[in-house]
Amino acid sequence: MGQQAHFITFATRDLDAARAFYIDGLGWHPLLDVPDEIVFFQIAPGLVLGLFESAKFASDLGIPVDETNVSGSTIAHNVGSPDEVRLITEAMAGAGGTTLVAPSPGAFGGIFHAIVRDPNGIVWEIAHNPGWSIAADGSVTFG
Amino acid sequence: MGQQAHFITFATRDLDAARAFYIDGLGWHPLLDVPDEIVFFQIAPGLVLGLFESAKFASDLGIPVDETNVSGSTIAHNVGSPDEVRLITEAMAGAGGTTLVAPSPGAFGGIFHAIVRDPNGIVWEIAHNPGWSIAADGSVTFG
Numbered sequence: 001m002g003q004q005a006h007f008i009t010f011a012t013r014d015l016d017a018a019r020a021f022y023i024d025g026l027g028w029h030p031l032l033d034v035p036d037e038i039v040f041f042q043i044a045p046g047l048v049l050g051l052f053e054s055a056k057f058a059s060d061l062g063i064p065v066d067e068t069n070v071s072g073s074t075i076a077h078n079v080g081s082p083d084e085v086r087l088i089t090e091a092m093a094g095a096g097g098t099t100l101v102a103p104s105p106g107a108f109g110g111i112f113h114a115i116v117r118d119p120n121g122i123v124w125e126i127a128h129n130p131g132w133s134i135a136a137d138g139s140v141t142f143g
Numbered sequence: 144m145g146q147q148a149h150f151i152t153f154a155t156r157d158l159d160a161a162r163a164f165y166i167d168g169l170g171w172h173p174l175l176d177v178p179d180e181i182v183f184f185q186i187a188p189g190l191v192l193g194l195f196e197s198a199k200f201a202s203d204l205g206i207p208v209d210e211t212n213v214s215g216s217t218i219a220h221n222v223g224s225p226d227e228v229r230l231i232t233e234a235m236a237g238a239g240g241t242t243l244v245a246p247s248p249g250a251f252g253g254i255f256h257a258i259v260r261d262p263n264g265i266v267w268e269i270a271h272n273p274g275w276s277i278a279a280d281g282s283v284t285f286g
Contacts, residue, residue: 026146078149
């Protein structure tokens with residue numbers, strides 16, 4: 001199996017709340033938006049984020065819908081400075097997110113970060129990580 | 144906030160089981176492996192998957208460790224044919240995965256897929272999706 005992911009999908013209780021947060025609040029552009037079903041956003045080269053209505057997500061996996069609460073995962077967005085961490089955290093709170101960890105130094109590697117939960121429980125880390133970089137070919141290095 | 148993710152992280156109860164599955168079983172190469180803490184794999188241009196020991200994940204988020212079971216999310220790997228879906232599903236089962244949905248037609252868009260859970264509960268969809276493609280610049284289209 002190749003070392004490659006193409007979609008990341010989260011069960012989503014309220015697609016309208018997701019649209020209000022990501023599209024209206026943060027200004028993102030959906031790749032495809034299927035009412036009452038799923039909203040897709042491209043979030044890296046070749047990678048799509050899917051926000052999939054919880055009952056349909058559960059049906060697809062053959063699990064009970066009450067097991068679709070998002071937990072045990074985070075998705076991170078890296079920026080160039082601690083000030084950008086503060087600005088984006090404010091923007092996410094303004095768009096309807098809940099700040100779980102205010103902008104502050106993290107435990108590892110000189111990171112400065114904040115942690116914000118979206119209206120459906122998806123947890124974003126907004127981080128300035130001075131030891132991390134992406135080369136022109138897309139390869140990631142940790143300093 | 145830019146429409147971009149840089150890390151996807153999952154709480155991971157058993158890092159040794161994760162290493163046995165992804166490294167020994169599937170032949171993946173870690174970007175960084177910190178004993179008792181976290182294993183990183185690059186899984187798309189500019190994107191890193193982090194498998195983060197559950198207690199440390201919980202501490203980082205300020206949640207109880209019993210809320211770190213992975214649920215409500217999937218991560219997908221697309222391939223070129225239904226036969227590749229079958230072969231990779233067998234390889235994942237051979238590496239210690241649990242097949243939740245055997246290779247079969249999916250509900251949407253002509254997809255042929257299987258769903259396999261890794262030893263820590265992370266759910267992978269292995270899919271042949273004839274309407275999906277990645278252009279040379281990394282942009283994704285749905286047919």
